[in-house]
Amino acid sequence: MSLSVSRCVAVTLAALLTLVTTACGGEKAGERPPGAARTVVALTFDDGWATQSTAAELLRKHHLTGTFYINSGFLGRPKRLTKAQVDGLVAAGNEIGGHTLTHPRLPTLPEAAQRREICDDRRALIDMGYKPRSFAYPYGMFDATTMTLARECGYDSARRSGGIAPPSDPCPKCARSEDVTRTDHYRLRSLPAVRATVTLDTLKEYVTQAEKRGGGLVTYQFHNVCDGCDPFGVSPRVLDGLLGWLAASGVQVRLFGDVVGGPFRPAPPAHTGAGPAPRLSAGA
Ligand SMILES: [Zn+2]
Structure with a gap:
């Protein structure tokens, strides 16, 4: 218990330091409002499309x-990224996180099956040469068991799907960003999954609404990047516009694992439980 508490404190301090460093890095006084300097953006892409x-x-x-x-x-399957493409992502400085072997609704599975989905996926990614620190729950579905397993499998964080209110929602108490120094790292909020109908202005407003409320972590959640191929496919034109605006605005854009997590942790011992290997389905 004390070890996990110490680790938690260490991670929290590391995250705090990251945010403080971010807040102080490269900003000229008066260039942006004070809250803006504390805003950090993470760009996340799910499912390996x-x-x-x-x-x-x-x-x-x-x-x-x-x-x-x-x-x-799913790696290398039709409509999915290939191993070579993921290698290219890593070479360009992107982070590879885990999302389970087959994208099930985790809380509906027995614990042993959940463990295989999360731990064996992470081990497979490590065996492919990656260093996964961050996890995202398929469909954003999790419970207390799932959270524990994400930690036990060696992840430093787990991202939900949603929890940050859209700019169109006037709810005064709704979250406009995530505070990684206060929230359990295995239930971190993101924007709702970006839909094909989203406008560039709306995507920008997620950052500006966080800035108005003192900053924090604003995590975008994308799936396909295309015009008309998927209700959750963001238009390349819109994504291009968002990235250009972020790059020009001075808002810090960081890898989710760098904002939240600590150093890479090796894979846990191989699964020794009974039961068949999970069946690979094509769903996503
Ligand atoms: Zn997914």
């Missing part, structure tokens, strides 16, 4: 990096 190669090009164009939550069981 092949169209995310377009995101990689746009990130490179704007000298930014993002976090890609990959399902190792």
Whole structure:
């Protein structure tokens, strides 16, 4: 218990330091309002869709990096990124996180099956040469068991799907950003999954609404990057506009794992429980 508490304190301090460093780095006094300096943006991409190669090009164009939550069981399948493409993401400075083997609704599974989905996926990513620190819950679904397993499998954080209110919601008590110094690192909020109908102005407003309320972490959650291929596919034109605006605005854009987590942790011992290997399905 004391070890985990110490670690928690250490991680919290590290996260705080990151935010403080971020707040002090490269900003001239008076250039932005005080709250703006404390705003950090994380760009996250889920499911390893092949169209995310377009995101990689746009990130490179704007000298930014993002976090890609990959399902190792889908790598190289039709419409998914290939191993070579993921290697390219890493070479460009992007982060590879875990998203389970087969993208199940984790809380509906027995604990042993959940453990295989999370731990075996992370181990597969490590065996492929990656250093996954960050995890995202498929469909944003989790419970207390899932949270514990994400930690036990060696992840430093787990990202939910949503929890940050859209700018159109006037709710006075709704979260406009995440505070990684206060929130459990295995239930960190993001924007709702970006839909094909989103406008560039709305995406910008997520940052400006956080700035008005003292900053914090604003995590975008993207899936496909395309025009008309998916209700959750962001238009490359809109993503290009957002990245260009972020790059020009001075808002800090960081890898999710750098904002939240500590150093990479090796894989836990191999799963020794009974039961068949999870069946790979094509769902996402
Ligand atoms: Zn997903």
